[in-house]
Amino acid sequence: MGIKKVGAKPQTLVEKIFFLDFIKGLKTTIKHLWKKVITVDFPYEVVTPPPRFRGVHGLRTVDGTENPEFDSWVKRLKIKPPEPGETRCIACKFCQAACPVPELFDIQSEKLDVPEGHPHYGLKVMTVFNMDLSKCTFCGLCTQACPTDCIIMTDIYDLSSYTRRSWVLDKDMLTQIANDFVARRGKEKFDEKSQWREDQKLWPEYDRTREKLWDFNMPKLGLNYHDQTA
Amino acid sequence: MSWISVEKAKKLEERFGYPKVSQDKSGVVSVEVPKDKFIEFLKFLKEDKEYDFRMFLDLTIIDHGEKEDPRFQGVVILFSPTYQHRIIVKTWALDETLPTLTNLWKGAKWAEREAWDMFGIKFEGHENLVRMLLWETYPYHPLRKDFPLEGIKDTYLPSLNETLRGDSLEGLFNYDRMHTAIPTMEDLEITQKKRMPVKTSQIVLNWGPLHPGTHGTIWFLFDLDGEYVKQCDIIIGQLHRGVEKLGENVNWQQFIPYTDRMDYIAAINENHAYVLAAEKLLGIEIPEKAKWIRTMMAELSRINSHLLWLGTYALDLGALTMFLYTFREREKIMDIIEGISGARFTINYFRIGGVFADLPYGALDAIEHLIKDLPERINDYETLLTRNRIWLSRNKDVCIITEEDVYEYGLTGAVARGSGVPYDVRKIDKYDAYGEVEFDIPVGETGDSYDRYLVRMEEMRQSIRIIEQCVAKLRRMSKNDPYFFQTPDEKKLKVTIDGRGMKLPAGEVYASSDNPRGELGFYIYNKKDGLKAHRMRIRSGAFYNLQVFTKAIIGRPIADAITLLSTIDPVVGETDR
Numbered sequence: 001m002g003i004k005k006v007g008a009k010p011q012t013l014v015e016k017i018f019f020l021d022f023i024k025g026l027k028t029t030i031k032h033l034w035k036k037v038i039t040v041d042f043p044y045e046v047v048t049p050p051p052r053f054r055g056v057h058g059l060r061t062v063d064g065t066e067n068p069e070f071d072s073w074v075k076r077l078k079i080k081p082p083e084p085g086e087t088r089c090i091a092c093k094f095c096q097a098a099c100p101v102p103e104l105f106d107i108q109s110e111k112l113d114v115p116e117g118h119p120h121y122g123l124k125v126m127t128v129f130n131m132d133l134s135k136c137t138f139c140g141l142c143t144q145a146c147p148t149d150c151i152i153m154t155d156i157y158d159l160s161s162y163t164r165r166s167w168v169l170d171k172d173m174l175t176q177i178a179n180d181f182v183a184r185r186g187k188e189k190f191d192e193k194s195q196w197r198e199d200q201k202l203w204p205e206y207d208r209t210r211e212k213l214w215d216f217n218m219p220k221l222g223l224n225y226h227d228q229t230a
Numbered sequence: 231m232s233w234i235s236v237e238k239a240k241k242l243e244e245r246f247g248y249p250k251v252s253q254d255k256s257g258v259v260s261v262e263v264p265k266d267k268f269i270e271f272l273k274f275l276k277e278d279k280e281y282d283f284r285m286f287l288d289l290t291i292i293d294h295g296e297k298e299d300p301r302f303q304g305v306v307i308l309f310s311p312t313y314q315h316r317i318i319v320k321t322w323a324l325d326e327t328l329p330t331l332t333n334l335w336k337g338a339k340w341a342e343r344e345a346w347d348m349f350g351i352k353f354e355g356h357e358n359l360v361r362m363l364l365w366e367t368y369p370y371h372p373l374r375k376d377f378p379l380e381g382i383k384d385t386y387l388p389s390l391n392e393t394l395r396g397d398s399l400e401g402l403f404n405y406d407r408m409h410t411a412i413p414t415m416e417d418l419e420i421t422q423k424k425r426m427p428v429k430t431s432q433i434v435l436n437w438g439p440l441h442p443g444t445h446g447t448i449w450f451l452f453d454l455d456g457e458y459v460k461q462c463d464i465i466i467g468q469l470h471r472g473v474e475k476l477g478e479n480v481n482w483q484q485f486i487p488y489t490d491r492m493d494y495i496a497a498i499n500e501n502h503a504y505v506l507a508a509e510k511l512l513g514i515e516i517p518e519k520a521k522w523i524r525t526m527m528a529e530l531s532r533i534n535s536h537l538l539w540l541g542t543y544a545l546d547l548g549a550l551t552m553f554l555y556t557f558r559e560r561e562k563i564m565d566i567i568e569g570i571s572g573a574r575f576t577i578n579y580f581r582i583g584g585v586f587a588d589l590p591y592g593a594l595d596a597i598e599h600l601i602k603d604l605p606e607r608i609n610d611y612e613t614l615l616t617r618n619r620i621w622l623s624r625n626k627d628v629c630i631i632t633e634e635d636v637y638e639y640g641l642t643g644a645v646a647r648g649s650g651v652p653y654d655v656r657k658i659d660k661y662d663a664y665g666e667v668e669f670d671i672p673v674g675e676t677g678d679s680y681d682r683y684l685v686r687m688e689e690m691r692q693s694i695r696i697i698e699q700c701v702a703k704l705r706r707m708s709k710n711d712p713y714f715f716q717t718p719d720e721k722k723l724k725v726t727i728d729g730r731g732m733k734l735p736a737g738e739v740y741a742s743s744d745n746p747r748g749e750l751g752f753y754i755y756n757k758k759d760g761l762k763a764h765r766m767r768i769r770s771g772a773f774y775n776l777q778v779f780t781k782a783i784i785g786r787p788i789a790d791a792i793t794l795l796s797t798i799d800p801v802v803g804e805t806d807r
């Protein structure tokens with residue numbers, strides 16, 4: 001069993017008399033004195049969060065990139081088949097079931113008020129989807145539970161507000177956040193079946209601010225495994 | 231592996247007659263003894279050369295439910311440094327009392343106070359049985375099964391409610407006006423007075439609860455003779471959130487985000503300990519790739535935590551530059567972790583059965599880049615501090631913790647290693663890929679603050695060594711290798727990434743991981759197969775390490791308190807849970 005003894009060595013006389021410890025320390029400090037500033041001047045400069053970043057939630061809409069099981073889920077839960085541009089949410093409440101703080105969700109669905117014989121007779125539609133983000137732990141379990149890849153997490157992290165009320169996001173707000181995010185950075189994160197892309201980057205490489213964090217010495221991102229393709 | 235063999239335990243049965251030995255599927259060996267023979271039996275285990283269970287790990291209580299009789303069971307976990315294995319000793323707490331263990335192990339003092347606080351079990355012979363985490367006038371014992379999760383709402387507290395132009399809002403915006411009890415100033419005064427019943431001096435110095443030097447909300451009381459500490463006690467619990475109670479009331483996977491919030495500096499390691507325990511109870515073996523990823527991430531997190539420790543420790547002792555240097559490196563590690571898992575601090579990357587996602591494109595390159603640079607930076611830190619005469623005189627021979635203390639108080643992690651005890655769960659349990667990587671355990675010689683400092687510095691270098699091996703191994707793997715547990719027998723054993731409907735079998739397990747702050751162990755007792763744990767005990771390394779503060783500070787000047795606290799390095803989220 002590898003055991004490595006570490007112990008104190010007393011200062012030698014030479015070190016004591018000539019203040020070698022201080023001189024060495026000062027040398028290190030002076031070496032660092034000439035380095036460039038590495039702090040980011042927030043909010044004038046921002047670092048773009050990585051694609052996997054777990055920020056404020058969003059509800060995706062139907063845009064032709066649903067996963068293969070989407071139609072069968074819609075049928076199984078008797079949801080009105082959504083038109084393009086409508087929400088993907090099927091009110092299955094899986095997100096609530098997976099959440100460590102389930103009371104932050106308020107999800108309701110209603111039967112459509114249509115006469116018998118109408119093609120949508122007896123079908124439901126999601127009407128209420130409120131999330132109280134002041135209770136959210138941003139653990140991401142809801143996004144993994146969602147069978148239709150509807151609920152996603154975006155790269156928005158500034159949540160401050162004057163009232164608690166504004167932490168509660170409703171379905172329109174969530175949909176807007178997701179649409180905006182998908183338009184901005186959807187290609188980086190999702191593939192054409194709404195799954196996470198296999199070649200999701202560790203960070204967005206176009207972000208120049210991140211160089212500061214890395215002392216202007218960024219690593220060059222490459223393949224992890226030998227059989228991976230870019 | 232790291233449990234006493236059943237044959238050896240059976241010998242105890244033959245020798246005494248009364249112990250009942252049982253082994254769980256997860257490998258845990260437990261011995262049940264009657265209450266009146268409890269102390270005698272433990273004393274034998276401690277002192278007999280053939281067993282030599284000198285080291286105290288944990289003491290807790292299981293509440294079997296209101297209807298059961300007897301209802302409470304005491305559980306003691308011990309470790310034998312000679313034979314490198316553990317044992318669990320159980321006994322029934324008849325009449326809600328147990329004999330005290332403080333005469334055998336001093337470290338049981340806080341554990342017993344916590345058991346009294348949480349379960350209302352009285353320990354006969356305990357020198358000052360006061361509450362540990364809650365305040366003295368609190369009437370309930372919250373970990374009892376009849377105490378509801380949301381608490382007993384008996385205090386009127388309307389101030390949390392938000393009003394808009396005088397009207398209270400409806401729905402999600404509104405809170406209940408009745409709340410669980412909160413301590414008043416009088417309650418805190420009573421609590422403070424009860425902590426030190428016999429004072430020797432006129433002045434008791436309060437340090438904390440909100441002092442920048444305590445790194446969190448810890449409240450120290452020093453009984454001073456001039457500048458020297460005669461007596462010391464610590465009031466913790468200001469950050470107590472009842473994580474154990476939550477663990478008994480949320481599903482298995484849902485508990486992982488809560489473990490993030492215990493030791494928030496090294497959240498990955500907290501997740502690690504928990505998923506190890508749950509996997510052991512499930513009896514599954516996770517895929518090779520997941521093991522190596524986890525090992526790598528855990529070590530990254532260890533470096534991250536040690537860098538924060540080094541920065542704040544040096545800052546406390548007056549070396550301000552250090553703080554800026556270490557935070558620069560730390561930022562890079564956080565950046566990598568953020569890219570891999572999606573969060574910087576509360577990471578929640580591990581799952582029961584592996585990890586939730588494979589490494590993103592470029593992760594290994596970034597990590598390689600980081601660890602190539604890091605040894606040089608650590609050398610820089612060492613030139614600034616290690617030989618510096620001010621640093622030496624503030625640290626050398628300050629607050630010595632002896633080897634005896636390590637066993638008595640159940641000290642683990644760098645505090646134990648600084649005192650010359652090569653106790654490292656990574657070597658003992660060989661969980662995940664630790665059995666296959668090469669690394670040394672740094673140990674100190676005298677057990678002073680300086681040794682603890684050197685040990686942690688060396689630990690960072692060893693972590694870099696481990697990460698190098700992990701990266702090399704992961705490079706050889708394929709992208710198609712699974713990173714999450716797979717089984718052809720889906721119906722029998724359901725393990726999902728989001729964890730809905732995951733059931734864990736009945737049984738008990740104790741599994742731990744070596745955290746930057748000591749051994750973090752999860753003792754899970756499951757009565758029947760279930761979605762939730764019956765008892766979730768968290769053996770916090772920082773809690774037990776902090777306890778030795780009250781002993782090591784005695785006879786030292788008050789200025790050493792900050793050195794000692796920094797080298798013990800507790801995180802309040804973990805001590806209070």
